[in-house]
Amino acid sequence: MKLHYLKYLITLLSITLLMSNDTYAETNQKQSELKIYQNDVFQETFLLLDINKLDKAIGKIDIIDEDGYKLRYRQRDLEGVIDSVTRHTLDEHHGDGEDYPLWREYLRRPHPSLQTLRHFLEQAAQEFGVPVTILEAIAQVETNWTQIGPSIDRGWGIMHLVQNHYADTLGEAATRLNLDTQVLKDDARQNIRGAAALLAHYAGDDPLPRLEDWFEALKQFSGLVNDELREMQALRYYDIIKTGSQSHTLWGETLILESHPNVSLTPERINRARRSSRSTDYAPAISNLTTCNYSSRSSRTIDTWVNHWIGTGTYAGTISWFHNCNAKVSSHFVIRASDGEITQIVQVKNIAWHAGVWDYNKRSIGVEHEVTLANPDTWTTQMLEASANMARYFTDKYGIPRTHSTTPGILGHNEIKSTACPGTFPWDIWMNYLNQEENYAWHGNGSIISYHGRLLPKNAGADWPYGITKDVVQLHPSDDKPVGFFQWQINEDGCSRLMLDAPYLPPNEKEVDITMGRWDTRDHDITFSNITLPFILGETNTPFTLSNENWFVVKVAFNNSLKQKTRLGAICTDALPTTASYNPGGDNALIMKDGYKWNGNASVISHLFRHLRDQVVDSLDWPYGAFRDIILVAPSEEKPMVFFQWQSDAICPQLILDAPDLISDLERQVDVQVKAWDVPNDEAVVYNDKTLPLTIDSTNPKDGSWNVIQIKFRHAISESVSIEAICPLL
Incomplete structure (x- = not known):
């Protein structure tokens, strides 16, 4: 054991002595130059990894190991930058300050280059039968391939071998290699060997042919305090394996790990790890x-x-x-x-x-x-x-x-x-x-343009053709920026292009962000940013195939608050789509006031179609939009908020709101507002702290009265579920 450590110290001393005197002279000069920088400049330089500012010459040395392989070590003058971050510290997070001098000590030493570290990883992988991809991912997640220590949870070296009150992977690894623990703290090669030896031990005697088969061994290797956290860390290793990564080291090298997109853990394992x-x-x-x-x-x-x-x-x-x-x-x-x-x-x-x-x-x-x-x-x-x-x-x-x-x-x-x-x-x-607060306020809307209209004769009812070839959202004055929602069903013969406009607003108040996506997922949303109404959506300016009966959702978020009551309209048109570019995703504009997230919904329940109740209607969507409707909500860190627009009558005088697939009572807790379509939010009827299912009444008993409904979930949702609104007599 002592012989191994002595050998390591001799190697380290050799590297240090072989650094040229010219390099050290230049380093000392550079140290003096660095002293003129203030702390902010140190930080900026550090973040940018500007080698020319930190040290014109990287100290490096090549030596030949016992197998004839050329090992390269790098040494940089990080003294000024590191000291600006770690000097004179007393921090309870890191052992009353004793960690910071250790960090400085490790980063002052010659450090193996990426090429050399890859050689060490490949050697250890071959010696202990552990996939090198696994070892590379651990080194990336834990330390960005840096031989340093201790971490916040007392982990050491490139592979983060821990020694604390609840785990001792450092001691276990040292025992398996018959080395002192200090060697594994100081020597990157032995640290990697120790990690590989542990993983091989945890894996057992049965062969593990697939990368996915190492999940349980990786959990045990992580050295964390409980099973939930061990699963979390193992999953993080696999995220890096699957997607790859790119980062920079403190020694000015770019570290790239290739992706392995075919690696796939079972849904049960992922769900368990992310519960x-x-x-x-x-x-x-x-x-x-x-x-x-x-x-x-x-x-x-x-x-x-x-x-x-x-x-x-x-x-x-x-x-x-x-x-x-x-x-x-x-x-x-x-x-x-x-x-x-x-x-x-x-x-x-x-x-x-x-x-x-x-x-x-x-x-x-x-x-x-x-x-x-x-x-x-x-x-x-x-x-x-x-x-x-x-x-x-x-x-x-x-x-x-x-x-x-x-x-x-x-x-x-x-x-x-x-x-x-x-x-x-x-x-x-x-x-x-x-x-940069985004206070998008609800304005009581959930408008729809539905292909169901083909079933009705022209001028069928007082609302014709609203809800069929056009619809409108009532916007109210507010200090918050308004946002309106539409749900649009494509009809290639009459509604494959949609014009959005607020015709009564002056041009300087018509700047908006428009987000469009498929009804059933937020994964493919696109956003047109900082455009001016009117704006026409169509197949030529979006990536979507707009074919018959496909459903899309559209959000129009105004960039300024409103000083007057007005209307935002959507109407089917034959005009050419507006020439404009979009950005993938809609997340930046989806978060609404109080941290709620739009879920791509604008559902409607209209009595225009209720006379068809006893008929057989040839439509996959029936009776949605007439006697019931549904909104899909995906898991998210934000609390979901969904909207329904409901026309009440004798057949549908009440509405049942429910999330039947949502198991958690906590997650079914909601706040609900119901108001007439054309009145401000402060006139809404409020149902606070309720648990779904919930039955609500119309704000107006008159047949054909329009109500708008906002459902704010009090907690984030952990699973994909359907939110339903149903007429009780259906």
Whole structure:
């Protein structure tokens, strides 16, 4: 054991001595140059990985190993940048500060190049019979291929071998290799070998021919505190394997992992790994509450928001550490970099131990972001937007000022005490997201243009041809920006193009974003941004095939609030579609006031067709749109909000609202508003805190009265379900 460690130290010393004196002279000169930069410039340089600013010459050395393979090590002058982030810190998240000097020590050393690390990974894969793809994915998720430590949950090295109160994969690996644990902390090659040896041991004696077969071994390898988190981390490894990745290392190299799109876990395994309950404080968040590491807030006022980074480690590892009652640290929320997923650890009514200063802990909400010193690419748009959206919700709820560097207000951890945290947090970008509030308000609409109209004679009823070849949404004055919805059934003979307009508005108030998508999914939405009404949708300016009886949904979101009552109309037309480009997706414009999400719906129940009740109608859609209608809602971090438009009469004097496939009583809790079609929202009848199914009455007993219905789910939905509205006499 001692011989292996001595051999490693000799190799390291050889690399260091072989660095040229010229390189070190230039490094020292560059260190002096770096001192003129202020902290913001350090951070910007660090994020951009500008090699020319950090060091003109990368110190590197090639040596030949015992097998004749050329190993390359790189050394960069990261001193100024790292010190600007980690100097003089005392941070309870990382062992009262002793972690930061260790980080600096590891990053000062010559580090294996990507080529050399790939060689180590391939060697270990062959030696222990573990797929190299598995090893590469672990190294990417855990450390961005960086030999560093310790992480927030006391993990070491490129493969994150942990040694803490609930797991000791570092000790197990060292035992299997007959090496001291310090060797695995210091030597990337031995760290990789230790991980491969453990995985082979966890896999057992049976052959595992497919990458998917390693799921259980990867769970055990993760070293996290409970089975749910172990499954979460294993699934993250497979996400990287399936989709591939690209990132930058601290040594100026680009790390690319190829995708393996054919890798597929069973739905049962994915669903099990992603099962979760939702936060009762903030519906987009997953609830994974710890039983320790917090205090009661009692009646103390919340007036401060504190941003953190995890420094080293991972999203799942951070959650795991905060569940460790020996850690004596926590935060209220943790946010994942890859997709902005949020997990709540401590309820907001309690005090999380995150700031290291009691006076700030007791008045604040603390949030950890999955960003590490080893991977500066991880300030992702998804994470920053999710973070800012959540901060917007809580600053509104508690009246926290949206001002940075103030108390009350918004702080970084390093503005409370001497600490590296939150590292290179991009404050300007985050504050812009925070203040770009999208308050799209419901205006009581759920309009439809239906192909059912072919069944009716011309001028059939007072509403003709509304709901058939045209429809209209009533918009009301408000400080919030209005949004209108249409549901459009294609008829190639008379309605394969749709014109949207608000003809009574002046041109300067007609700028909108238009989102269009298929009725049954939000996966293929497109958005035309910052266009001016009128606007015509058709096959030539959208990617969709507009064939008979296909259903589409359309959202029109105004870019400014309205000062007058007006109407937004949709009408079938023969005119040519408007020439304009679109962007894939609609998510940026789907979030409505109070964090609700549009689900592509604008359903209608009209008595125009009710005289056909006793007839056999040759339509797959019958009796939808006449006696009942349905909306599909997909799982989402946001709470769903759906709309129905209902025409009441003697046959349908009431309406039953239900989500029959939704099992959870919690998720069937709703707030419902019902109002006449043409009146403002504040005149709605409100059904608060109800559980579906719910029977509602018309706002007007007169036959043919139009009602509009808004259903706001009080919690996010964890499964795909149908929301139904049904006439009781059907």
